[in-house]
Amino acid sequence: MPLTRRLRLAVLPVALSLVLAACGGGASSNAPASPCDTAPDFPRRPIEMIVPWAAGGGTDSVARFIGTQLAERLGTQVNVVNRTGGGGVVGHSAIATARPDGTTIGMATVEITMMHWQGLTELTYEQLTPIGLVNSDPAGVTVRSDAPWADVKQLLAEAGAQPGATTASGTGRGGIWDLARAGMLLEAGLPADAIRWVPSEGAAPALQELVAGGVHVSTASLVENQTMIQAGRAKALAVMAEERLPNFPDVPTLREQGLDFTMAAWRGITGPADLPEDVVGELSCHLDAIVHSPAYEEFMGTAGFGIVWRNAQEFGAYLAEQDAEKGEIMRAAGLAA
Known part of the structure; x- marks a missing residue:
């Protein structure tokens, strides 16, 4: 075989691997396909997004918009399911008790930091995995x-x-x-x-x-x-x-x-406890991109909803702060069980 042909054949696999790496694919590449692909095998099947409130409401509309955007980014279906009842208890419980594999997530609302203080449930934010806060509307x-x-x-x-x-x-x-x-x-x-x-x-x-x-x-x-x-x-x-x-x-x-006081209703994406870190990282990354997109800004602006973003870690700290604050006010106001 001529030397020039042998050299071309030897170079071909190297060139192909470089092309695959540049496209984010190929078995020889250790780099993820995109900055958000931290869990290579996720998702393996459609995702269910639970909404604890009725269809047609503000929480439902925000969840459906995010679900559509998330489906495009993940390349799978994201099905929004309304699980209502018990002042939010039913839906939040469904999120908390789901299998922690990333196939079930949900739109948690401020009520998760209030329901247990009212004696409606023993469920608390600690039984959820925070993924990202996406909205807040002050009183x-x-x-x-x-x-x-x-x-x-x-x-x-x-x-x-x-x-x-x-x-x-x-x-x-x-x-x-x-x-x-x-x-x-x-x-x-x-x-x-x-x-x-x-x-x-x-x-x-x-x-x-x-x-x-x-x-x-x-x-x-x-x-x-x-x-x-x-x-x-x-x-x-x-x-x-x-x-x-x-x-x-x-x-x-x-x-x-003259009054140093704030209060708001908020919404955020969560999953059940013990959700794998790489899945949380990937979902939070995608949510970050969605929340900061022109499409989300236009949707929320048209609806009049406020945009506030906190990543998984920040949302977790925020949940703890919110729960403590709500308990203090509810006890002082005689609203706690």
Whole structure:
């Protein structure tokens, strides 16, 4: 065989291996196909994403958008399944008790740090594996447009002078917006019932009750109350966030009004306990890319939802902080079992 041909044949396998390595494939390559491919054998089959709340709601819509994006990135199906009931207990329990192989994940919500304090379940965030926080919407203080209070200070002054005369709503008793009310009052040095809570089926019916004059205050997120605010039938006195919201630049935070208090409803992707680290790493990496994509920003902006990202480790620390904070407020407000 001519020497030149033997050299060409000898070089061919080397060149082929270099091409495969550049494409992220090939048995001789130790590098992953992409920065997110930390678990080479994952996923082996379709993934189920459990949502503890009903179809059509905010949590469901965010989960379905993320599921679609995640399916494209993983090259498999991501099926969103709504497991409702028990104030979130049923769905969160289904996430926690799933097989820890990455084929079942779920959209956990703030209620995972509240339910056990209420005595609804023994399930806690420690029975979940955090993967990534993807959203947060702070509570607000919304009143009717003709309400006599120009700011939160005036509202709290009246609540202190006439305890129980002012009413608030936004969710059921012990829900996240009830906790926002109680925490704000306690931070102001007032009893937790200085503004009396009127339970409702959610933010929407509470808002209708507000504009009808049935209650005085809604502590639901400004996103949930924005229709009446934009229509001029309600006005926002404050937002319980670290800083003002882009969609409500004229609404001051509680901190700007002398109260160092924040409260928000949030959503994050989790899995059952003992989920393999490489699977967590891959899913968290993909979520990072999704949350920081123009498509997610457009979707969340159109819906009015806030974008907050925390990776797996940061989300885990956040869950611990949230659980301790919720327990402290609920005990002080008489909302703990």
